[in-house]
Each structure stands twice: as C-alpha cells, then as structure tokens.
Amino acid sequence: MKCMLITGASAGIGLHTAQRFISEGFNVVNLSRRRCPIDAVNHINCDLSAPGFLEKISNQLSPILQGSEQIVLIHNAAKMNNDSAVETPSQSFRDALEVNVVAPNTLNHFAIPYMKPGSSILFVGSTLAEKAVPGSYSYVVSKHAMIGMMRAACQDLVGRSIHTACVCPGFTDTEMLRQHVPDEAMEGVRAMSAYNRLIDPDEIADTLLWASSNAVINGAVLHANLGQVER
Ligand SMILES: NC(=O)c1ccc[n+]([C@@H]2O[C@H](COP(=O)([O-])OP(=O)(O)OC[C@H]3O[C@@H](n4cnc5c(N)ncnc54)[C@H](OP(=O)(O)O)[C@@H]3O)[C@@H](O)[C@H]2O)c1
Known part of the structure; x- marks a missing residue:
C-alpha cells in the first residue's frame, strides 16, 4: 500500500490534498487537532505545537509506515502570527x-x-519562504527555514531515491487566508495575482500530487502562485 502522511488536513490545502491522494489510491494519514472530515482518511489527533507530540502517536503511526511500499510525507500545517522583528518575544x-x-x-x-x-518529503512553503513583507516575522523566518530544511534533506538523502521539494502557494482560498485578510481587502489580494483571482486549494493539491511522483524536481522550490504581480 502507498501511504501519504500529511499534517493539517482538517481544513484548507491539506484537506483538498488528502482528497486528491485518496482518489489516487493512497492510504492517507492526517495529523491535526480537528478531525479531517473525509471518512476514508486515517485521522490521528495531534497538536504539533506540543514538543512531545510524537511519543503519543508513534504506536499508531509505526505499523502504518512499516507496511507501506511508498511514503509521501507532506509538511502542510502552519502557524501564522501577525508579529514584527522589532517586538516579538522569543x-x-x-x-x-x-x-x-x-x-x-x-x-x-x-x-x-x-x-x-x-x-x-514535500513541504508546503509560501511566497513568504523567499521574500518578506512587514508584520509576518515568525512566519517569514520559519518558511525560509523550511526551504533550508528541504534543500539540506535533499543533500543528506543522496543515493536513497527519496526526493524532496517545497511547493510555495500564493494567495489560496482557505480559512488561513480569510482569517488574515479582511473582506474589504480581498479584492486587492486578488489583484496581486496575474489572473486576478485566488488560487483554488485543489490547484495546490494537484501540484503536490505531481511533485510526489516526479523525482526530477528533487531539491526544488516550486512557485504555485498564478504569477504574483510585483509592484
Ligand atoms: N492560504 C494561503 O493563502 C497560503 C499561502 C501560502 C502558503 N500557505 C501555506 O499552506 C499551508 C496550509 O494552509 P491553509 O491555508 O490550508 O490553512 P488552514 O486552512 O488554516 O489550515 C491549516 C491546517 O494546519 C493545521 N494546524 C495548525 N496548527 C496546528 C497544530 N498546532 N497542530 C496540528 N495541526 C495544526 C490545522 O489543523 P487544526 O486546526 O485542526 O489543528 C489545519 O488543518 C500552510 O503551510 C500555509 O502556510 C497558505
């Protein structure tokens, strides 16, 4: 059986990605605090912010991973704070x-x-993995770090036929976006895409599925942002 292990498939990009991989015959395992609403997904309740989270779930995870002929690990869950380099306590x-x-x-x-x-091993980065905007300090820092982790993993996995990539979405129509962008600002956000629209989470799910089966992109950062308009 092929297995896709994903974080944050209770909503947004993760949820759509779980659906996409299920339709391709994967055994999908989700780690998040809320349940993934798709019945076919093997949901393991988990708070990734708790340093000892793995000890609580490793007994459930081990047999699934052990019996898998192929594993796609997708690091999708993220915490986005509105903070600043000038005043963020450690x-x-x-x-x-x-x-x-x-x-x-x-x-x-x-x-x-x-x-x-x-x-x-696929990472869901962000446009902010390679550039910064004001007011998203810890998110910008951690998304840049994610690209470093993806590139270092590529180097350290040489010879094992396991590939890595980081898919960097632009503005995607999810809970996270709606929490951070007030309705009145949404039109301006749409206008930042060359297509004047938000990305559908299914478009990112398709990109992740493609990335999982194309080893030629090993170590790559893939921009999935419809062409962001730079001003
Ligand atoms: N939407 C965008 O415009 C956009 C743009 C660029 C990059 N991204 C990236 O895309 C990824 C998915 O974002 P999204 O827009 O789909 O966000 P979302 O709809 O808010 O979903 C976030 C997911 O992360 C999970 N999560 C957050 N904190 C967690 C924790 N402590 N433990 C376990 N799971 C946790 C949530 O699950 P629970 O709350 O159930 O735990 C949820 O399933 C993120 O990496 C984000 O940075 C999004």
Missing part, C-alpha cells in the same frame, strides 16, 4: 517555529527510516 517566536520547523524535523526523523525508494 516564547511566541518559539511557538511558531515548533509547528512550522521543529514538527517537520520530528516527523522526518521518525518517518525517513521507513521510507523505501520512490518515497518523497
């Missing part, structure tokens, strides 16, 4: 890094020994 900075950077490392450390050739 504790809240640490909390963001815990979900966005440390949890992916914890899952890599656990899952890589089970990964057979043909497996992959």
Whole structure:
C-alpha cells in the first residue's frame, strides 16, 4: 500500500490534498487537532505545537509506515502570527517555529527510516519562504527555514531515491487566508495575482500530487502562485 502522511488536513490545502491522494489510491494519514472530515482518511489527533507530540502517536503511526511500499510525507500545517522583528518575544517566536520547523524535523526523523525508494518529503512553503513583507516575522523566518530544511534533506538523502521539494502557494482560498485578510481587502489580494483571482486549494493539491511522483524536481522550490504581480 502507498501511504501519504500529511499534517493539517482538517481544513484548507491539506484537506483538498488528502482528497486528491485518496482518489489516487493512497492510504492517507492526517495529523491535526480537528478531525479531517473525509471518512476514508486515517485521522490521528495531534497538536504539533506540543514538543512531545510524537511519543503519543508513534504506536499508531509505526505499523502504518512499516507496511507501506511508498511514503509521501507532506509538511502542510502552519502557524501564522501577525508579529514584527522589532517586538516579538522569543516564547511566541518559539511557538511558531515548533509547528512550522521543529514538527517537520520530528516527523522526518521518525518517518525517513521507513521510507523505501520512490518515497518523497514535500513541504508546503509560501511566497513568504523567499521574500518578506512587514508584520509576518515568525512566519517569514520559519518558511525560509523550511526551504533550508528541504534543500539540506535533499543533500543528506543522496543515493536513497527519496526526493524532496517545497511547493510555495500564493494567495489560496482557505480559512488561513480569510482569517488574515479582511473582506474589504480581498479584492486587492486578488489583484496581486496575474489572473486576478485566488488560487483554488485543489490547484495546490494537484501540484503536490505531481511533485510526489516526479523525482526530477528533487531539491526544488516550486512557485504555485498564478504569477504574483510585483509592484
Ligand atoms: N492560504 C494561503 O493563502 C497560503 C499561502 C501560502 C502558503 N500557505 C501555506 O499552506 C499551508 C496550509 O494552509 P491553509 O491555508 O490550508 O490553512 P488552514 O486552512 O488554516 O489550515 C491549516 C491546517 O494546519 C493545521 N494546524 C495548525 N496548527 C496546528 C497544530 N498546532 N497542530 C496540528 N495541526 C495544526 C490545522 O489543523 P487544526 O486546526 O485542526 O489543528 C489545519 O488543518 C500552510 O503551510 C500555509 O502556510 C497558505
């Protein structure tokens, strides 16, 4: 059986990605605090911000990973704070890094020994993985770190036929976007895409599915943003 292990499939991009992989015959395992609403998904309740999260779920995860001929690990869950480089206390900075950077490392450390050739580790980055805007300090830092982790993993996995990639979405129509962009500002956000629209989460799901089966992109950063208009 092929397995797709994803974080944050209770909503948004993760939920659409879970659906896409299920339709391709994957056994999908989700880690998040809320349940994934898709019945066919194997949901494991988990708060990635808790440093000891893996100990609580490893007994459930091990047999699934052990029996999988191919594993696609997708680091999708993220914490987005509105904070600034000038006034972010280290504790809240640490909390963001815990979900966005440390949890992916914890899952890599656990899952890589089970990964057979043909497996992959995909990261959901952001446009803010390669540029900064004001007021998203810990998110910008952690998304940049995610690209570093993806590139370093590519180098350290040489010879094992496991590939890595980071898919960087632009403005995608999800809960996270709606929480951070007030309705009156949405038109301006749409206008930042060359297509004057938000990205459908299914478009990112399709990109992740494609990335999982094309080892030629090993180590790559894939921009999935409809062409962001630069001003
Ligand atoms: N939407 C955009 O415009 C956009 C743009 C660029 C990049 N992205 C990236 O795309 C990814 C998915 O974002 P989205 O827009 O789909 O967001 P979303 O709809 O808010 O979903 C976020 C997911 O992350 C999970 N999550 C957050 N904190 C968690 C925690 N402590 N433990 C476990 N799970 C946690 C949530 O699950 P629970 O709440 O159930 O735990 C949820 O399933 C993120 O990495 C985000 O940075 C999004």
